[in-house]
Amino acid sequence: MSTTETAIASTEAHSAHNYHPLPVVVATADGAWMTDVEGRRYLDMLAGYSALNFGHGNRRLIDAAKAQLERVTLTSRAFHHDRFADFCARLAELCGMEMVLPMNTGAEAVETAVKTARKWGYQVKGVPDGMAKIIVAADNFHGRTTTIVSFSTDHEARADFGPYTPGFEIVPYGDLTALREAMTENTVAVLLEPIQGEAGVLVPPAGYLPGVRELTRERNVLFIADEIQSGLGRTGRTFACEHEGVVPDMYVLGKALGGGVVPVSAVVSSAAVLGIFRPGEHGSTFGGNPLACAVALEVIAMLRTGEYQQRAAELGEHLHQELGLLVGGGAVEAVRGRGLWAGVDIDPGRGTGREISERLMDRRVLVKDTHGSTIRIAPPLVISKEDLDWGLEQLRGVLRG
Structure with a gap:
């Protein structure tokens, strides 16, 4: 052979x-x-x-990783390290947001966004405990954890992995009327890909994302944009949402954030949203580690040039x-x-x-x-x-x- x-x-x-x-x-x-x-x-x-x-x-990214490898690679979040603050500040600035919650993989970041939206719904919006609903789009792809496949319409990704996590409402992608009709007083978030990647690079109809933004503001619902594949330069803008002049309440980022060197993901939002977390409520041993932050900082610097x-x-x-x-x-x-x-x-x-x-x-x-x-x-x-x-x-x- x-x-x-x-x-x-x-x-x-x-x-x-x-x-x-x-x-x-x-x-x-x-x-x-x-x-x-x-x-x-x-x-x-x-x-x-x-x-x-x-x-x-990429030479810049490899050099950044090599330099950090010689210094410190992991501390866990039990301690501060000297790359973390800069990473959070620079990424928040790139997104036009205030706070960052770093993780490792895209699926982890989506799970983090789901937890954030639910906790915000209970603590800020006043949704009764256990009643929070998140609206998603058919043909979505947000990852393959048990919670995420619970709101997938892809039989191959979903079959034989139940029982499934409740609390999600699925509507057709690009259909504002269906989205409006699905919203209730217990809706805490709308989670969408600005362009659906796994579904075949589906671009929504013009005006759809601005319509989602307007509707979520009217109903006091978080708009979460999963830009794991579409973000960080892929579409010709830093974020795909920018093509329609839309700024969501929360970005979910991953993939390119690690520069193809290490897995890096993050949820980026306002202090009013991410500020709900208290120590011990969510975390990750490797999330925001020094090596990841060093590489991601170089990615952010490269994106800032345009x-x-x-x-x-x-x-x-x-x-x-x-x-x-x-x-x-x-x-x-x-x-x-x-x-x-x-x-x-x-x-x-x-x-x-x-x-x-x-x-x-x-x-x-x-x-x-x-x-x-x-x-x-x-x-x-x-x-x-x-x-x-x-x-x-x-x-x-x-x-x-």
């Missing part, structure tokens, strides 16, 4: 089959390119679901222009997205999303499928226009058969 085949066989034998990865075994990576154990190079057009917005092995947002906007316009030319030719049914982020619906007659991804892999381009014949394109924001065009040419080649 080849080195690749040996590695995959070992994985199949000793790893739980909770993923179905493409048959490529990555050994090294740099920028927008990855190299497998056989020495073959692949263009990364997924970027770790936006965790690698700044590319593989360089990556502008790059995503300009290259994203080119990406969508080129993808749009494929629609209507019998191969591509629709293209959606913003910035360097696109969902491409392939004609099912040309193959499933998995099959298209495998054919692209054979041409040294890596993407990921979702929901039947849809593929997602989300390259690192550092990708060159030449490499992006080469990747698009490989897609055209696959579609030509």
Whole structure:
């Protein structure tokens, strides 16, 4: 067997089959390119679901991590450390908020947002104990913990994991009327992705997010924006909400916040919301650790230049222009997205999303499928226009058969 085949066989034998990865075994990576154990190079057009917005092995981020590794990596929140205050202050400033509650993974941050909204509902809004309701959207993806899959409509993610956590109301994404009708006096929050990633990079109708913002203000309900995939430059703005001039009550962040180096996530909100917590009520051993803060501080500094947002906007316009030319030719049914982020619906007659991804892999381009014949394109924001065009040419080649 080849080195690749040996590695995959070992994985199949000793790893739980909770993923179905493409048959490529990555050994090294740099920028927008990855190299497998056989020495073959692949263009990364997924970027770790936006965790690698700044590319593989970004020198600034690696240097920040190395410097911190020589100093201190973990204290736990039992003590203060010298990177924590700056991290919280700089991230709050980037978000236009006041307080930060750091965690590690995106799912942890979503769980934290849920707990925050419920506690705020009981202590501030006056909802009767145990009666808090949170409204979410159908086809959402916020993670895979037991609470989060309780309000998923994805059968694959949800089935056989009950009993499910109560307290959630599911409404169609993009439907303001349904959202309004679902609200009651016990509603404490609306939790939404400004763009639904796992669902196929679904952009809501124009005016939807401002409508959600207006409605939540009217009803004294928190608007929680899950920007774990859509945030931190991916769409051409720091946050996807900015495209519609919307500022939520709470941002949920992750993925790119760790720069593709360490897992970092956070809930960012006002003092009136996050100020409800008292010592012992919520926490994480690794949340806000020195290494995570050092890397995230460098991510924040890079975002403050606006360089990556502008790059995503300009290259994203080119990406969508080129993808749009494929629609209507019998191969591509629709293209959606913003910035360097696109969902491409392939004609099912040309193959499933998995099959298209495998054919692209054979041409040294890596993407990921979702929901039947849809593929997602989300390259690192550092990708060159030449490499992006080469990747698009490989897609055209696959579609030509």
